[in-house]
Amino acid sequence: MPATRRAFALSTLAAAALGASATAQPKVKPMRILILGGTGFIGPHQVRHALSRGHKVTVFNRGRRPDDFPPEVEELVGDRNTSDLKALEGKTWDVCIDNPTTLPFWVRDAAKVLKGNVGHYLFVSTMSVYATQDRPGEDETAPTAAYAGADAFAERGPAKPELYGPLKAVSETEARSQFGAGATTIVRPGLIVGPGDETDRFTYWPVRLARGGEVLAPGDGSDPILYVDARDLAEWTIRLVEQRTAGTFNAIGPARPLTTKGLLDGVAKGVGAKPTYVWAPADWLAEKNVNGWSDLPVWLPGQGRTAGFHRRSNAAAINAGLTLRPLETTAADTLAWWKTLPEERRAKPRTGLSPERETALLAERRAKA
Structure with missing residues (x-):
């Protein structure tokens, strides 16, 4: 079987790699779980964990990867872009987990079919819903971004980057309105990382540090970092629906403060590397058009308009x-x-500095020293 992110996530290797979340969990009554999507980053991990807990799982997607799931998983085919949800009609589930929704009309259309036919609805949102990212320490009560267009429900995908957060915020509101606040869970992940991440936003660092040598590192090492392993996120969503936990949650870790240096040191330890860091101040990186999140991923400056993002x-x-x-x-x-x-x-x-560009930047930093 080809090594894909879904194959990995459903394999015994992934199951054996459980960390803190693998602690003993109480048995629960088996549930019927509907997962909208299921073929993305966290979906396969959710499927694996739900099956391990004895639940019956149905996934609903466009059917483009029919061999991704084991036989015991029911796969229903439709297309939310065209409001084709016929496969969901006349069926009931205990809970629904909505993974891929960005556009509010997806929530509205799903509710037309599912309201009254599911007992609980969990919506995977994003930390990008917040109106600003410059205030350290804010929790889930912070203001969310406002949609400035004429009609958010008229938006069709893919959403423009600047509309991603506002449309997710509208989707959250629609979810609570349709399914009721007491039966709705909103999960707001930050950066999702780990095996299966096709963006390479975190993967850059294990790969780069394992390569060795001098490493261009952002800032001075003291900026804060937040992230969540896709497996921890996926397994937690299953626990939330098992317990019918309603509310809104920032799904980020670690549990204790982590700095950029702490991130790089932890990654280096995990991959058995002993790198030499060459720290580059944020203003110098900006002068060289080196961007956080993309060129030097995970990191964003801990000051200014992003001061609160990782806090x-x-x-x-x-x-x-x-x-x-x-x-x-x-x-x-x-x-x-x-x-x-x-x-x-x-x-x-797909993310991070090329070796050639990093080498050139390192030479500039050494010349400046």
């Missing part, structure tokens, strides 16, 4: 049972997954 409170999620495996485990597993990918894929990372 949001995750207390509510931790209190609601979010458990987080060690950074070293996430790094090691991510590198192991990366090595299973075809050579042509690994030759073209």
Whole structure:
């Protein structure tokens, strides 16, 4: 079977790699779980964990990957872009997990079919819903971004980047309106990382540090970092629906403050590397058109308009049972997954500095020293 993100997530390797979230969990009555999507980053991990808990799982998607799931998973085919939800009609589930929705009309259309036929609805949103990212320590009560167009429900995808947060915020409101606040869970992840991440936003660091040598590192090492392993997020969503936990939660970790240096040190330990860091101030990186999140991923400046991005409170999620495996485990597993990918894929990372550009920047930093 080809080594894909779904194959990996459903494999015994992924199951064996569980960290803090693998602690013993009480048995629960088996449920019928509907997962809208299921073929993306967190969906396969949700499917695997739900099956391990004894639940019956149905996934609803466009049917483009019919061999991704084991036989016991029911796969219904439709297309939310065209409001084709016929496959969901006349069926009931205990809970619904909505993974891929960005556009509010997807929530509205799903509710037309599912309202009254599911007992609980969990919507995977995003930390990008917040109106601003410059205030450290804000929790889930912080203001969300307002949609400025004429009709959010008239928007069709893919959404423009600047509308991503506002449309997710409208989708959250629609979810509570349709399914009721007491039967709705809103999960707002930050950066989702780990095996199966096709964006390479975190993968850059395990791969880069494992390569060794001098490493261009952003800032001075003291900027804060938040992230969540896709497996921890996926398993927690299953626990939330098992417990019918309603509310809104920032799904981010770690449980204790982490700095950029702490991130790089943890990744290095996980992949068995001993790098030499060359720290570059944020203003110097800006002068060189080196961007956080894309060129030097995960990191964003801990000052100015992004001062609060990596400083949001995750207390509510931790209190609601979010458990987080060690950074070293996430790094090691991510590198192991990366090595299973075809050579042509690994030759073209989707995020991060190219070796050539990093070498040139390192030379400039040394000349400046």
